[in-house]
Amino acid sequence: AQSVSQHNHHVILSEAASLELGCNYSYGGTVNLFWYVQYPGQHLQLLLKYFSGDPLVKGIKGFEAEFIKSKFSFNLRKPSVQWSDTAEYFCAVIDRGSTLGRLYFGRGTQLTVWP
């Protein structure tokens, strides 16, 4: 079974600071990778996804993530965070070789941005 590790449980930054949230997964086969965001009081929304092609993926609101296959990583980055980025961020992986089609989630990283 897959496992997904998010190394930072809670990150606190000031506005304009740069952000990098780590995500590693365990499976060595072909995967689809996702970052979801959950703003306070809201449902999970897709931030960005990687299926194939360019390993540097750009998402909404200035976020990007880089897939490094050799490191089994899919870290989320943003050059300059805003107060409105305060949210919980979840990394997720699906094994494309599996017929079960289930999505594995990390435990989430709570990001707090101070104005």
Add this chain to the structure above:
Amino acid sequence: DGGITQSPKYLFRKEGQNVTLSCEQNLNHDAMYWYRQDPGQGLRLIYYSQIVNDFQKGDIAEGYSVSREKKESFPLTVTSAQKNPTAFYLCASGFTGTGAFSGNTIYFGEGSWLTVV
């Protein structure tokens, strides 16, 4: 509007009672999922279904039951056997197919808060 609808949004239950959470989608998705979200534990999979009349247990299925009689509906019953039912429950759906969701994404409903009193 297209999307995933969960109801009720807030629910209180007395200990010993079963409760059913509704999840309906009009996105024509084949697969549907139920997750439980607890602080600091992320999302844990309860049950999932790839096709009508078929479903599989996830990682924490004990104390829960589901049915998939229609493609658009995947209700979750939290039974009295569930030891710690107070949580936020999320329903999700997506397409299945070759390449395991190749090109497709899982979408989430707004969630249901269940509190056992």
